[in-house]
Amino acid sequence: MSVSSPAVLGIAVPSPLRRLFDYRPAGAPPEGGWQPGLRVRVPFGPRRVVGVVVECRDDSDLPLARLKPIEDRLDDAPLPADWLWLCRFTARYYQHAPGDTLHQALPALLRQGRALEARTRERWRVTEAGAGEMPESLGRAPRQAELLTMLRQHPHGMLAQAILAQSFTRPQLQALERKGLVARREEPRTGPADAGGPLLAEPVLPLNREQATALAALHEGLDAYHPCLLHGVTGSGKTEVYLQLIEAVVGRGRQALVLVPEIGLTPQTLARFKRRFRVPVVALHSGLTDHERLDAWEAAASGRAPIVIGTRSAIFTPLAAPGAIIVDEEHDGSFKQQEGLRYHARDLAVARAHHHGIPLVLGSATPSLETLHRAQSGDYRHLRLTQRASRHAPARLELVDLRGRTRRGGLIPPVLEAVEETLAAGHQVLVFINRRGFAPTLSCHACGWLAECDHCDARLTLHRQPPLLACHHCDQRRALPDACPDCGSADLRPLGSGTERTEETLAERFPDVPVHRIDRDSTRRRDALEQTLTEVRRGEPCLLVGTQMLAKGHHLPHVTLVVVVNADAGLYASDFRALEHSAQLLEQVAGRAGRAAHPGRVLVQTMHADDPHLRLLSARGYDALAEQLLEERRVAALPPFRFLALLRLEGAQEAAVTELGGRAAEALREHLKARELDVDCLGPVPAPMERRQNRYHLQLMLGAGKRSRLHEAGAWLAAWLEAEPAARRVRWSLDIDPQTLA
Structure with missing residues (x-):
């Protein structure tokens, strides 16, 4: 078969159906012939949509005469082959529609049919004639003389926007151009590094013995798939190891992809990498405009950007010369997409590194049990960093018993005294409370009424800024009632504490000390988080009150006391991963204390100070607790010793959801019995x-000792649901390797 002239194009179009759609090629074929990766515009029902060619064939299940022709070919060359491979792998592994997978993995402008090409910018340089011209010769044009003098001070030229920002005008530039004194050229917005210069813009930091050993181990595998767990306590210098590994990768003419869990970590990571390297470093995250995202995507695909940093979706960034993949804070739950295409960026990083035959680094102070198990079993190399750069040992958790204690803003008197002592010593305090708002709910003290959401099985959260009741699940908002709707009593009281209430209490207790609240509500404005952290890093005594946004990766050198308002959320939850996630969060929060010259202290308030898991965590740290949890998982046959998939059903009619769930379970069990599948x-x-949100949710769990058996059962179940008429009235999704049951 000639690839350049197939009779049928198998095209992935944005659709929830798990199949390709066949079309006939039309119009002139591209110069390289029809091949996978080309974007086309096709009719799809009443719409015209952008699809991607995935297969070129000579046959179809339908008569060729019945196939619709494509309407337009959008590309002369296919999209990157490594991107297409990853999308097809993702759709297959996560049992998701191929068209929807490719659609979500593309930048928005490419989905709309925009060409994959770099936007350019104008750079002006002094010519040889201009370098020899004396500015005095432009005496009758003094502004032109000043402009020429400024440009001569920049041998690499200046961008037009930078010149105009200095109060010069475009006619002045054009006048110098007509005289042959300056010249302009168009260059991509993400341009190449300065030719011939050194790779580094600043010297590397010296490594301690453990860092040097880890880096040497990583250098051993630069030409092969070499997965490593870099298991280092907070503040142990994992980022410096990343930087020096990337130096080696880029020095070989290859690219590095770095994944970070939160958009809040991207600016500080990007700034540190740009300070270190003289090559383009691009970022990909949800805070970019569509044009900025396409620029970064194209720069990575063309190879002009040797270093790519991004959040979860950046795993789909194509690389012209892949050299290494680094996943920082690999344990973090935000690497798992919880809606639509439910992929896990860390696991796709493993698959992608294996496909390209390049090293993979998974970094964490609190590795996930899956990664830790694979390191212990020899699948990953286990590299340890046990020493902090500050040489202070990591702060241990001190359990503070809440039982029988009076609380103000969630804090008891001994803890408030410790806060006062820390501030008096000129240090900073971080108060962690993983609940935004003023209080978890509003209660009537007379009859016990609780403010509940009309659309969810959840209570409304009380907010003071602005004053209202809000549901954090469906975003329903309600004005504060004047009296109890059940008994008419005016004695309505906030129940529990959120970030706003704790902030208010601390502001009253310490009126002369700045209190910075950091949660989703206070950081909605762009750059608000980074501006607050910049102020905090100046080192003046202050109080930080925040949610887990503060717990991940931020370097706060002047924080010496961390207070956890309530550590009990994950102790007795229904999700079997809850204790693992809770322990990781506590250790990450504790890691913010004592990262510089002064040792740190961590106070953990709890109603269950005698809980054996909490006691083990506080006495011996996360690693000891992880060993115990792994043993408990092995005995219970839970991940990582067994593989899971979760069928999620939701619909407006409870009866329809329940009936479909029951029928799906019955059909699947009959299929498993007939095929004798151990699932x-x-x-x-x-x-x-x-x-x-006024929709009813039901779950069906599949478990198997072999991944292949689980996928076989999942594929059969998905096909059964697609063919079932009742499933069209219920929304359903299959979650492979679910990270939460919520």
Whole structure:
């Protein structure tokens, strides 16, 4: 078969159906012939959509005469082959529609049919004639003389926007151009590094013995798939190891992809990498405009950007010369997409590094149990960093018993005294409370009424800024009632504490000390988080009150006391991963203390100070608790010793959801029995929050000792649901390797 003239194009179009759609090629073929990766515009029902050619064939299940022709070819050359491979792998592994997978993995402008080409910018340089011209010769044009003098001070030229920002005008530039004194050229917005210069813009930091050993181990595998867990305590210098590994990768003419868990970490990571390297460093995250995202995507695909930093979706960034993939804070739950295409960026990083035969670094102070198990079993190389750069040992958790204690803003008197002592010593305090708002809910002291959401099985959160009741699940908002709607009493009281209430309490107790609240509500404005952290890093005594946004990766050298308002959320939750995630969060929060010259202290308030898991965590740290949790998982046959998939069903009619869930479970069990597949089918059962946004949620869990068996059962179940008429009235999704049951 000639690839350049196939009879049928198998095209992935944005659709929830798990199949390709066949079309006939039309118009002139591209210079290289029809091939996978080309974008086309095709009719799809009443719409015209952009699809991607995935297969070129000579046959179809339909008569060729019945196939619709494509309407337009959008590309002369295909999209990068490594991007297409990853998308196809993702769709296959996560049992997701190929068209929807490719659609989500493309920048928005490419989905709309925009060409994959770099936007350019104008750079002006002095010519040889201009370098020899004396500015005095332009005496009758003094502004032109000043402009020429300024440009002569920049041998690499200046961007037009930078020149105009100095109060010069475009006619002045054009006048010098006509005289042959300056010249302009168009260059990509993400341009190449300065030719011939050194790779580094600043010297590397000296490594301690453990860092040097880890880096040497990483250098051993630069030409092959070499997965490593870089297991280092907070503040141990993992980022410096990343930087020096990237130096070696870029020095070989290859590219590095660095994944970070949160958009809040991207600016500080980007700034540190740009300070170190003289090559383009691009970022990909949800805070970019569509044009900025396309510029970064194209720069990575063309190879002009040797270093790419991004959040979860950046795993789909094509690389012209892949050299290494680094996943920082690999344990973080935000690497798992929880809606639509439910992929895990860390796991795709593993698959991608294996496909390209390049090193993979998974870094964390608190590795996920899956990664830790693979390191212990020899699948990953286990590299340890046990020493902090500050040489202070990591702060241990001190459990503070809340039972029988009076609280103000969630804090008890001994803890407030410790805060006062720390501030008096000229240091900073971080107060961690993973609940935004003023209080978790509003209660009537007379009859016990609780403010509940009309659309969810959840209580409304009380906010003071502005004053209202809000649901954090469906975003319903309600004005504060004047009296209890059940008994008419005016004695309505906030129940529990959120970030706003704790902030208010601390501001009253310490009126002369700045209190910075950092949560989703206070950082909605662009750059608000970075501006606050910049102020904090000046070192003046202050109080930080925040959610887990503060717990991840931020370097706060002047924080010496961390207070955890309530550590009990994950102790007795229904999700089997809750304790692992809670322990990781506590250790990450504790890691913000004592990162510089002064040792740190961590106070953890709890109603269960005698809980054996908490006591083990506080006495011996996360590693000891992780060993115990791994043993408990092995005995219970739970991940990482077993593989899971979760069928999620939701609909407006409870009866329809329940009926479909029951029929799907019955059909699957009959199929498993007939095929003698060793796969468990548990449920269906209501989701932990059964009603959310006025829709009812049901779950069916599949478990298997072999991944292949799980995928076989999942594929059969997805095909059954696609063919079932009742499933069209219920929204459903199959979550492979679910990270939460919520």
